[in-house]
Amino acid sequence: MDQFLDRHHVRLRSLVLGTYLHAAPDGINVRLDPNRASVNAAWTVHRYQDEHAITYLLLHSAAFGRYLSATNTRAPWGQRGCRVEQREFDEPEVGEVMWEVIGPGNFVLLSHVSAGLLRANGGRPFNWNSGVTVDNETLSSPQFACLLFGREPPLLRVIRCQQANADGTFNEDGWTEFQFRGNCGYLLRFELIIRLGIVNFIVCVRAGRYARLTPMLANLPSSTGNTLYIVAIHSQSPGETLYMSPTDLPSQEIHNTGL
Incomplete structure (x- = not known):
């Protein structure tokens, strides 16, 4: 171990x-x-x-x-x-x-x-x-490849997001909710900039209430249409070091x- x-x-x-x-x-x-x-x-x-x-x-x-x-x-x-x-x-x-x-x-x-x-x-x-x-x-370089065309309509899912505190913590009651279509990481980041009003941040995903935050380095999963929890951690904040390798x-x- x-x-x-x-x-x-x-x-x-x-x-x-x-x-x-x-x-x-x-x-x-x-x-x-x-x-x-x-x-x-x-x-x-x-x-x-x-x-x-x-x-x-x-x-x-x-x-x-x-x-x-x-x-x-x-x-x-x-x-x-x-x-x-x-x-x-x-x-x-x-x-x-x-x-x-x-x-x-x-x-x-x-x-x-x-x-x-x-x-x-x-x-x-x-x-x-x-x-x-x-x-x-x-592992710090996102590997996004966005395709904006195709026969099937892009997946529509619910995104619940918030900005973390400086120490990386966040409030379970502080989520902002919106609908997002597709799985493109770049488009999601652009949407977060508009909704959270911040620019320099790390996008982290939480796969379940007891899961650890994981920096989002790839596009969203293509077949999991359930609610996705996203936490934005401001770059160069003390909380950033908790989630970097x-x-x-x-x-x-x-x-x-x-x-």
Whole structure:
């Protein structure tokens, strides 16, 4: 567990296929992809301690803030086990998003609290080895690509937003609500400038009442039409440092024998 530093980024990589666990753009699915540079391949560490002082590993997407979750849904035909997905952290304790780290040093297993191991089949009918790459690096450049045309009408969702206090805290009763169509991060930022009256700020998303704020580095999820909570943190304020990744630690690589 010591390899997973709170609020740092990790990438989950297969030792066999060399592909990375990606948060899919729909904000729900999880897939394998060879693109390491994508923000969708990065997961932020959230160390969670329960009432018995047991520490669990929670991982939320650096792109969408949604948490890596085990499900009871069986994997597609020809594969073993159950699916993993992205979900909100909307209750005080959600067992589906809680993982344990087994094995010290360069080899680890990620085990779900239900006793299942995090694995990827890659289309094969058997389990295979995989790896975890732990990167203590900054992810700060938004990766927005806005498409303003298409056959299907853009998704309409409710945005609830507010500006954080200087220390990064915010008021649960201080939300401003409006409707937003589409998933373009640039257009959302422009809308926030108008509604909040600020210019230099970091856009953070909260995927559930008990989720941590995550700087929005990608477009909004394409298939989650539920209410989205956005907190704007003024740049160069003390609160900004709470949600930026550390830059003074070297990268390290950890291999996993059971992803």
